[in-house]
Amino acid sequence: MTTIHKVRKAVLPVAGLGTRFLPATKAVPKEMLTVVDKPVVQYVVEEAMAAGIEHFVFVTGRNKGVIEDHFDIQVELEATLRERGKTVELRSLEDMLPKAGATSFTRQQAPLGLGHAVWCARDIIGDEPFALLLPDMVMHDKVGCLAGMVELYEKVGGNIVAVAECDPALAHKYGIVGKGEALEGGFQITQMVEKPAKGTAPSNYYINGRYILQPEIFDILSRQERGAGNEIQVTDAMLKLADTQPFSAYPFAGQTYDCGSKEGFILANVAFALDREDIKPLVVQELQKLIAKA
């Protein structure tokens, strides 16, 4: 039996321009837009931390420096909070901070697609399996999506792709997998297609932005072959890797919010606000009034 190596590192592609959120994203990266009181990217880093990830590789682009600042100590701010006895606020900063030396930042120099962004992390990842988390997708559940995937991975090894069910009318917007034999905690993937033409999707299971991949994916990505939208696609590279390695799907039981869309972003704000006892009562009361008038 082949050894199942631990997943220690995660890649977070954060180079996207965020044009769908202009003018909000003119000077602020889309990953820094807030859901209640945390930036979108922080939810994703916390999900990875909860899954045991030890090193975070951010693939950035121009104007993304503030993401690096967010995951660093802010000496003056923390000193002021300490002086003023603001312990809750101080804790909120300390809890989300990756350990010293546990972050890397590399740049995707040209927007050639998600597969190209992932390939930019190859030297930092090296020869070991890694998690890939797309920060647009924010997961809402008691158990983090990646933690559940790691559990499945430790049983079956290979490559794991998280999926959720979508409205068939929306399948052309995503990567879609074909469903094979059931596994304990998932199913075997028989097919993968990026943005299938309307009416051709092999199922309603869309790739919801979380992956555990073996390092051989980099060899395939280095061929720089273009796919849907004339971009270098991770899904196409995975399909090639599936010729020699197993791919299993992890059906995520929670809710996936696509914070790269306005609707998803607003719904994520509502969902996370309703989890918060301090703000829930007023939010529920006012939402009910707004909905009654809509």
Ligand code: G1P
């Ligand atoms: C990417 C992936 C796609 C996946 C989606 C989830 O697409 O290529 O397979 O379903 O993320 O958000 P993108 O959103 O970059 O078009």
